[in-house]
Amino acid sequence: LSRDSFPEGFVFGTAASAYQVEGMASKEGRGPSIWDVFVKVPGNIVNNATGEVSVDQYHRYKKSQAIRSSLVYGLSPCYVSLISASHESWDNSKDSKTICHSSCLQEDVDLMHKLNFDAYRFSISWSRIFPNGTGKVNRKGVAYYNRLIDSMLEKGITPYANLYHYDLPLALQEKYGGLLGDQVVKDFADYADFCFKTFGDRVKNWMTFNEPRVVAALGFDNGINPPNRCSKPFGNCTAGNSATEPYIAAHNLILSHAEAAKRYREKYQPKQKGRIGILLDFVWYEPLTRGKADNYAAQRARDFHVGWFLHPLVYGEYPRTMQEIVGERLPKFSKSDVKTVKNSFDFIGINQYTSYYMYDPDQPKPNVTGYQQDWNVGFAHERTGNPIGRRAYSPWLYEVPWGMYKAVTYIKERYGNPNVILAENGMDDPGNVTLPDALYDRERVNYYRSYLKELKRAMDDGANVTGYFAWSLLDNFEWLSGYSSRFGIVYVDFKTLKRYPKMSAHWFKQMLERKKH
Numbered sequence: 001l002s003r004d005s006f007p008e009g010f011v012f013g014t015a016a017s018a019y020q021v022e023g024m025a026s027k028e029g030r031g032p033s034i035w036d037v038f039v040k041v042p043g044n045i046v047n048n049a050t051g052e053v054s055v056d057q058y059h060r061y062k063k064s065q066a067i068r069s070s071l072v073y074g075l076s077p078c079y080v081s082l083i084s085a086s087h088e089s090w091d092n093s094k095d096s097k098t099i100c101h102s103s104c105l106q107e108d109v110d111l112m113h114k115l116n117f118d119a120y121r122f123s124i125s126w127s128r129i130f131p132n133g134t135g136k137v138n139r140k141g142v143a144y145y146n147r148l149i150d151s152m153l154e155k156g157i158t159p160y161a162n163l164y165h166y167d168l169p170l171a172l173q174e175k176y177g178g179l180l181g182d183q184v185v186k187d188f189a190d191y192a193d194f195c196f197k198t199f200g201d202r203v204k205n206w207m208t209f210n211e212p213r214v215v216a217a218l219g220f221d222n223g224i225n226p227p228n229r230c231s232k233p234f235g236n237c238t239a240g241n242s243a244t245e246p247y248i249a250a251h252n253l254i255l256s257h258a259e260a261a262k263r264y265r266e267k268y269q270p271k272q273k274g275r276i277g278i279l280l281d282f283v284w285y286e287p288l289t290r291g292k293a294d295n296y297a298a299q300r301a302r303d304f305h306v307g308w309f310l311h312p313l314v315y316g317e318y319p320r321t322m323q324e325i326v327g328e329r330l331p332k333f334s335k336s337d338v339k340t341v342k343n344s345f346d347f348i349g350i351n352q353y354t355s356y357y358m359y360d361p362d363q364p365k366p367n368v369t370g371y372q373q374d375w376n377v378g379f380a381h382e383r384t385g386n387p388i389g390r391r392a393y394s395p396w397l398y399e400v401p402w403g404m405y406k407a408v409t410y411i412k413e414r415y416g417n418p419n420v421i422l423a424e425n426g427m428d429d430p431g432n433v434t435l436p437d438a439l440y441d442r443e444r445v446n447y448y449r450s451y452l453k454e455l456k457r458a459m460d461d462g463a464n465v466t467g468y469f470a471w472s473l474l475d476n477f478e479w480l481s482g483y484s485s486r487f488g489i490v491y492v493d494f495k496t497l498k499r500y501p502k503m504s505a506h507w508f509k510q511m512l513e514r515k516k517h
């Protein structure tokens with residue numbers, strides 16, 4: 001497998017999100033998000049870890065000897081990397097303490113460049129830009145993202161900016177119940193508008209939301225993620241209504257996405273010439289048997305998973321199965337909603353890690369070993385899952401390369417072959433693996449190689465995929481698991497914050513080498 005196995009111009013990158021890597025969560029004018037309060041409750045996160053420091057991406061700059069990157073926009077990436085080729089290796093200890101204010105280079109961006117990646121999918125923290133969700137802008141936050149974006153351009157790394165990765169400003173949660181309030185549609189679109197206006201001269205690939213299904217299901221059904229709402233006793237979630245709230249939150253997410261996309265297309269796209277999409281997680285559901293009931297169970301699961309969002313975006317309505325099962329509890333799109341929602345994307349980002357067998361829970365329990373209830377999708381209608389393949393460290397993550405082929409092909413066939421980026425893919429090791437063992441991540445190399453082969457197979461069969469992003473460049477704050485799960489292709493010593501490329505990083509570097517013709 002090499003870069004040349006993929007079409008000319010195919011983009012390879014890594015992905016991350018603001019709260020997971022930035023650090024400085026309560027500093028430099030950033031307002032709290034719903035995650036900042038959640039992580040402070042003892043017992044919510046493994047070892048009570050927080051993203052306060054994380055891997056400190058906010059700080060990792062050093063003065064650039066190259067001319068100000070703003071002067072080089074428009075020059076070929078080749079020239080840009082030539083003039084900045086003089087950067088020697090990093091001395092983290094000194095640089096990490098100071099904030100570089102003008103022409104600076106970001107260490108992790110430099111590393112991406114050294115590993116031959118083309119792009120970086122990062123997220124903008126809403127409450128770093130608007131500490132209260134709306135109103136007053138935090139100029140330091142704006143300056144931070146300008147520095148990050150400028151560093152990318154200086155190194156020929158294409159920015160892919162995502163506007164929301166789980167981190168709703170706390171102020172909006174308190175003001176009107178966050179995603180349950182209609183007001184969020186306008187507030188999100190205003191925030192998005194500000195980002196398009198401020199960063200859109202350089203950012204040409206925009207994404208509105210990461211994994212809205214996770215937001216709706218884990219925040220409002222089982223309530224294991226903030227804002228922890230549920231109506232069934234589950235952990236320490238608070239009074240909510242699982243029968244309706246996941247659907248209301250999801251509906252508002254769809255309308256917020258569509259409104260932001262509309263603003264982009266009307267006000268900015270004609271001049272800025274970028275594109276906009278959304279990021280959907282897609283677990284592949286394979287029927288356990290060929291029986292009709294299992295087939296229906298799997299189809300239903302796909303509809304409640306990726307179809308929940310993709311169906312409205314492509315067809316202007318929720319999938320039939322959802323309409324039938326959820327009935328009156330499913331919000332409706334008005335005629336004018338349909339106009340904004342339908343086709344409100346230029347591309348779809350798919351996060352694909354794993355697959356499960358599905359079978360009809362009304363049938364007698366099948367005689368297979370390893371049967372277990374699928375722990376994070378058990379709402380709204382009955383679904384049961386049976387894991388396939390080798391488990392990574394996270395209990396939800398089983399290695400199923402052919403699921404990648406099926407998921408991508410399914411999107412092609414059911415949704416009219418939209419432009420897709422494979423926006424996340426990867427596997428984790430336990431947090432306590434230490435150096436040097438952590439660096440010999442053979443399994444991760446196998447994982448990436450076999451999933452990429454399956455992605456290529458789907459593309460050879462006609463799927464319109466234009467990019468691939470590994471999750472993640474660095475070990476980082478893995479939500480509920482804190483630092484007990486490591487997804488990086490680069491190991492981070494969480495005490496010194498030093499970065500050590502693993503074998504998988506070297507594998508990518510080699511795979512992505514450009515052949516000199």
Ligand code: FCB
Pocket residue numbers: 017020210211214281351424471478479487
């Ligand atoms: C995805 C999330 C990402 C990370 C990976 C492992 O669901 O988008 O932030 O947690 O899983």
